[in-house]
Amino acid sequence: MFSLSSLSRRVLGGVGSAVGRLGQPTSLFTRGRGNLAPKQVKYLRRHKGRVPIPIGGSTRGTTLAFGEWGIRIKGNGARLTAKQLQTVEEVIHKKLKVLKGAKVYLRVFPDLPVCVKGNETRMGKGKGTFEYWACRVPTGRVLFEIGGVPIREELARDILRIAAAKLPTDMEFINRNSPPRLGTMLLHPPSPALAEAEPTEVTAPVA
Secondary structure, three states, X not given: OOOHHHHHHHHHHHHXXXXXXXXXXXXXXXXXXOOOOOOOOOOOOOOOOOOOOOOOOOOOOXXXXXXXXXXXXXXXXXXXXXXXXXXXXXXHHHHHXXXXXXXXXXXXXXXXXXXXXXXXXXXXXXXOEEEEEEEEEOOOOEEEEEEOOOOOXXXXXXXXXXXXXXXXXXXXXXXXXXXXXEOOEEOOOOOOOOOOOOOOOOOOOOO
């Protein structure tokens, strides 16, 4: 004589051992093919946090590093979802399909798990369930770069303009010569010092 719990334990144990013998991963939140998500995380629930404000003086990540053209955040910082970033990347790839060898560089990655509780839910009873992956990006951060082959500026502007329209904040078009950005300020390099004029010789009048 056996109970239902013992039967379920026996069946589930057999399935688990079979999966373990096959060596297949059993994690539910592994990254799928073509999806922007981390391969594994230590904690699936994270604090919501706030979008950082660049007030420390660092300009890291505000200039191009790989491509020749790019877009960076000009307006307020935002929390971008993996679906938004993937949509923008697909739009850029579709427009660059005619250029052989063109590359798209994604400078941010969604590794922040966002949990959401249902509407009209009473307080308490723990945190909500996992919904999607996201990333916090401050003002001035470069999101996408394109390069790999020579691309005309008119074509690059048109492609990145369409891509920027898919994002929930104001973007700006930049190139290799664009100055770094610290929040809402552009840090232009100091102008070269004027060369000091050579002193002129003064000759005394001959008596």
